[in-house]
Amino acid sequence: MNLLLTPEQGELRAAFRSFLREAAPMAEVRRAMESADGYDRAAYARLNGELGLAGLIVPEEHGGAGAGFADLAVALEETGAALLPGPFLATVFAAIAIRESGDPAAAKEHLPGIAAGSTVATLAPLPGTPATVEAGPGGALSGELTALNGAEAGLLVVAAGERLYAVDPQAGGVTRTPLATLDLTRRQARVRLEAAPARPIGTLGRTPDLVAVALAAEQLGVLRRCLDTIVAYSKIRVTFGRYIGSYQGVKHKLADMHCALEQAESIVRYAAWAADESPADLPEAAALAQAYVGPACFRVARDHLLLHGGIGYTWEHDAHLYYKRAKTDEVLLGPPRGHRARLAGLLGL
Amino acid sequence: MSTDLVEFRQRAREWLAANAPAGGTGPGSVAEARAFMAKLYDAGFSGISWPAEWGGQGLGQAEQRVFDEEAGAYTLPTYYFSIGLGMCGPTVVDLGTDEQRRRWVRRLLRGEDIWCQLFSEPNAGSDVAALQTRAERAGDGWVVNGQKVWTSVAQHADLGLLLARTDVDAPKHKGLTMFVIDMHAPGVTVRPLKDMSGRSNFNEIFFDDVHVPDENRIGEVNDGWRCAVTTLLHERLSISGGVGGVAGGRGNPASFEALRATCDTADPVVRDALVELYVRERALELFNARLGQETRAGIFPGARGSAGKLLLAELTQFRADLATSLAGPAAVAWDPETEGAGGLAEALSVAPGLALGGGTNEIMRNIIGDRVLNLPPEPRADKNVPFKDLKVGTQQ
Numbered sequence: 001m002n003l004l005l006t007p008e009q010g011e012l013r014a015a016f017r018s019f020l021r022e023a024a025p026m027a028e029v030r031r032a033m034e035s036a037d038g039y040d041r042a043a044y045a046r047l048n049g050e051l052g053l054a055g056l057i058v059p060e061e062h063g064g065a066g067a068g069f070a071d072l073a074v075a076l077e078e079t080g081a082a083l084l085p086g087p088f089l090a091t092v093f094a095a096i097a098i099r100e101s102g103d104p105a106a107a108k109e110h111l112p113g114i115a116a117g118s119t120v121a122t123l124a125p126l127p128g129t130p131a132t133v134e135a136g137p138g139g140a141l142s143g144e145l146t147a148l149n150g151a152e153a154g155l156l157v158v159a160a161g162e163r164l165y166a167v168d169p170q171a172g173g174v175t176r177t178p179l180a181t182l183d184l185t186r187r188q189a190r191v192r193l194e195a196a197p198a199r200p201i202g203t204l205g206r207t208p209d210l211v212a213v214a215l216a217a218e219q220l221g222v223l224r225r226c227l228d229t230i231v232a233y234s235k236i237r238v239t240f241g242r243y244i245g246s247y248q249g250v251k252h253k254l255a256d257m258h259c260a261l262e263q264a265e266s267i268v269r270y271a272a273w274a275a276d277e278s279p280a281d282l283p284e285a286a287a288l289a290q291a292y293v294g295p296a297c298f299r300v301a302r303d304h305l306l307l308h309g310g311i312g313y314t315w316e317h318d319a320h321l322y323y324k325r326a327k328t329d330e331v332l333l334g335p336p337r338g339h340r341a342r343l344a345g346l347l348g349l
Numbered sequence: 350m351s352t353d354l355v356e357f358r359q360r361a362r363e364w365l366a367a368n369a370p371a372g373g374t375g376p377g378s379v380a381e382a383r384a385f386m387a388k389l390y391d392a393g394f395s396g397i398s399w400p401a402e403w404g405g406q407g408l409g410q411a412e413q414r415v416f417d418e419e420a421g422a423y424t425l426p427t428y429y430f431s432i433g434l435g436m437c438g439p440t441v442v443d444l445g446t447d448e449q450r451r452r453w454v455r456r457l458l459r460g461e462d463i464w465c466q467l468f469s470e471p472n473a474g475s476d477v478a479a480l481q482t483r484a485e486r487a488g489d490g491w492v493v494n495g496q497k498v499w500t501s502v503a504q505h506a507d508l509g510l511l512l513a514r515t516d517v518d519a520p521k522h523k524g525l526t527m528f529v530i531d532m533h534a535p536g537v538t539v540r541p542l543k544d545m546s547g548r549s550n551f552n553e554i555f556f557d558d559v560h561v562p563d564e565n566r567i568g569e570v571n572d573g574w575r576c577a578v579t580t581l582l583h584e585r586l587s588i589s590g591g592v593g594g595v596a597g598g599r600g601n602p603a604s605f606e607a608l609r610a611t612c613d614t615a616d617p618v619v620r621d622a623l624v625e626l627y628v629r630e631r632a633l634e635l636f637n638a639r640l641g642q643e644t645r646a647g648i649f650p651g652a653r654g655s656a657g658k659l660l661l662a663e664l665t666q667f668r669a670d671l672a673t674s675l676a677g678p679a680a681v682a683w684d685p686e687t688e689g690a691g692g693l694a695e696a697l698s699v700a701p702g703l704a705l706g707g708g709t710n711e712i713m714r715n716i717i718g719d720r721v722l723n724l725p726p727e728p729r730a731d732k733n734v735p736f737k738d739l740k741v742g743t744q745q
């Protein structure tokens with residue numbers, strides 16, 4: 001079991017961090033979230049082009065970097081910390097599903113576009129969320145589902161039970177309606193399929209677990225940024241003649257948040273290791289990651305907002321954007337009790 | 350894993366199978382513990398990662414970890430040496446002179462000396478730098494007077510690592526010196542204290558004109574606080590990575606494994622409570638594993654070890670609370686003739702110990718805030734005032 005980053009992963013993290021600081025600072029995140037597209041296409045294209053973001057876990061034979069989950073986790077922590085708007089996570093989920101589908105033809109058809117950044121894809125419905133999708137005669141799909149970045153996607157990877165299908169949203173039978181979302185930095189859409197033409201692309205396989213691991217990495221990034229932000233603020237904000245970080249009422253809460261970070265990071269490293277190296281440990285690791293990291297991320301985001309005081313409750317402060325992302329992520333793969341029930345089942349309780 | 354480690358594991362496994370007491374759960378007798386340590390030393394499994402020139406095996410953390418993993422299947426009778434091995438010995442290795450290392454380290458590893466740690470006092474617990482025990486120059490040595498408290502295994506100890514005040518004109522942190530004191534010396538009185546579980550693991554100690562030779566001084570005169578910080582770092586790391594592990598040791602009736610066997614897991618509320626316990630145990634287990642990997646990679650965890658200690662204390666309290674609540678009335682009233690029936694009451698009674706010993710949860714949070722997150726310190730009214738002018742303890 002390896003729970004430490006390699007020096008190369010340390011460099012990868014530094015590269016993503018400095019790029020995102022420059023290309024997607026919070027002012028840009030706010031501009032993007034209020035724009036028609038919901039994200040900055042130029043910045044997203046640079047991320048995919050210069051850093052190979054979308055192609056990170058795409059196998060080399062399909063034009064990607066062929067990286068594993070330990071590397072992917074590093075990237076997702078940074079995009080999470082930056083609240084990077086746009087379809088990166090959705091496209092990663094779809095790439096995971098195609099990679100795991102065991103369908104070489106589908107991989108050959110779709111993964112190069114994803115790696116190049118030209119294909120925006122999404123996986124829907126997400127594991128753990130309700131949907132009614134049925135395959136009719138000739139493989140056409142009907143039903144209604146919610147899709148992360150569904151309106152922006154050029155490729156829908158649709159799960160109907162254990163079966164996966166590729167659906168072109170531009171073809172007939174697909175209606176997409178943007179949803180109002182708590183998280184303003186990442187959009188969702190209602191997708192209605194009415195006998196939509198679909199191509200079978202193998203099965204779901206380990207995808208639900210791998211998606212859970214990937215999401216936990218983003219949550220770790222959100223958690224860490226929230227803690228870093230409030231720690232920095234508590235060193236400059238003065239009340240009653242003292243920095244607020246010197247009060248035990250604040251300091252002890254920050255210490256508890258640090259403990260959550262240490263444990264969350266340990267679990268994410270473990271889950272990424274299991275995804276890459278230890279298939280037998282993956283189901284437990286994935287359920288554990290969502291059972292612990294999701295709620296921990298929200299608690300830290302909440303306390304980071306609260307410790308800012310009144311300014312944290314304002315629209316113009318960024319705290320609420322993290323708070324809303326944290327809650328959205330916590331329930332993205334179904335309510336947390338689902339992950340806990342899964343864990344109970346795996347433990348034979 | 351390298352072939353060396355595989356061989357080492359095999360050797361450890363065979364030795365333990367032949368020599369570890371079967372079915373042991375408690376500390377056993379002092380004589381047995383000394384004999385076991387001597388055997389452990391002769392077999393090359395005592396002080397595995399300690400420097401060879403002072404009596405250790407000179408191997409790495411990887412070998413120590415392999416041995417700990419193998420030893421996890423047993424309860425080794427090493428309890429009386431836990432303070433020496435976890436705190437006092439590492440302090441001597443870090444800060445002692447070569448002569449001191451030669452004198453004490455090998456004897457500790459061979460089970461010849463039991464050590465205790467003499468820091469806390471009735472008026473200096475969390476605020477240990479407020480301690481009043483005096484060490485005054487007398488000829489070429491020192492004379493010690495004062496009182497210590499909460500001292501584990503002192504009733505069996507041969508040596509004690511003492512923190513005493515050597516300069517009352519200096520501010521509180523700058524007038525302390527560390528010594529090794531002979532617990533059998535004239536003037537040392539040890540009185541066991543009964544803790545809330547009914548046991549007498551810790552003691553109060555009185556020093557009346559106890560002579561300590563200067564060769565027993567650790568570090569420079571008045572540099573004792575820095576030495577004590579070293580000891581306390583080792584203490585927190587040894588507690589958080591302790592022999593009981595995250596699960597609270599073998600035979601713990603409040604452990605996840607025990608509860609799943611005794612509770613009605615068909616009840617969804619019970620199931621979810623057990624999942625919560627499992628998640629917390631795994632989270633801490635993986636954090637400890639990551640700290641261990643960092644240490645082996647040469648990254649010393651330092652104050653981050655306080656997070657492990659805090660989390661273990663909270664987990665232990667949570668687990669004992671959960672287990673007794675799940676069991677209901679049977680946890681708090683039992684037939685004394687039934688073996689093991691009082692186990693949950695016992696678990697609940699010992700749980701607060703971990704949140705108090707080795708620094709309270711509040712002190713751990715201060716340390717994490719000050720030394721890990723580098724938060725601004727609290728204003729300190731006592732920091733640059735000569736100790737003799739402070740209202741502290743029995744001083745008016």
